Amino acid sequence: MVQGSSYICSLVQSLRSASFPSKLANYSGYTSRAASNSLRHPSTYSEDEYADVDWDKLGFGLTPTDYMYVMRCSKDDNFKEGRLSRYANIEISPSAGVLNYGQGIYEGTKANRTEDGRILLFRPDQNATRMMHGAERMCMPSPSIQQFVDAVKETVFANKRWIPPPGKGSLYVRPLLVGTGPILGLAPAPEYTFLVYASPVRNYFKEGTAPLNLYIDEEFVRASPGGAGGVKTITNYAPVLKAIARAKDRGFSDVLYLDAVNRKYLEEAKLITKEPRWTIYREIVSQLLL
Structure with a gap:
């Protein structure tokens, strides 16, 4: 209505x-392509792969998982190599560009389990393309499409036990690109952080x-x-x-x-x-x- x-x-x-x-x-360029990337060949999986979550009560809220992916670079450089780390708070300067001037963009995609044991990603390459477009508008360096997709895959693999059973929800994946370097005057930040974390979710709307x-x-x-x-x-x-x-x-x-x-x-x-x-x-x- x-x-x-x-x-x-x-x-x-x-x-x-x-x-x-x-x-x-x-x-x-942003056309949806369901199940665009399969993360593994079909196989069976056991219940011990799952985290201790009541999947039937899952909503759309943050459930901290095990790992996040982090990659950094300066404003005049390119992103090179990132790494997985335990999911935790990050340290940031009070004068960071993202805190003072909102220099940041984000994406959202999902990973799902299938009945035959595969894990599927939803159009991560298209999210990467949109992030590159947004980064150019916001005067930020951006990870390449391959770097973006690899980071999403690594994050999903590392948090595989948090992917809900088939039909019980998805693993929501949130890539962030933010200006974390300190800056006082209105200008692009001197340093940037690309970060990917994930959370199991169900429907956004009640x-x-x-x-x-x-x-x-x-x-x-x-x-x-x-x-x-x-x-x-x-x-x-x-x-x-x-x-x-x-x-x-x-x-x-x-x-x-x-x-x-x-x-x-x-x-x-x-x-x-x-x-x-x-x-x-x-x-x-x-x-x-x-």
């Missing part, structure tokens, strides 16, 4: 406009796979022309917390944002990416018109 039936005409107009599909085409109850926000916008809305920078997320809290207080699952210029065309939902978004919006309009 979507709040605001008065928006039906605007929704239809935005979905039928020629510019909307063409914008999606610009993101063809509704699971059931339809979501969405709220159309008329006050706040998600992105604006010329901004960094097309980049997965950490600075894009805190500003939506107020809109999300307000929507949830009113009984909604998530927020649909309008465009920043006309405030009448659907721009995006907080947790829906480009191609799935087109399908979901089309279904929303179909339901409203019935």
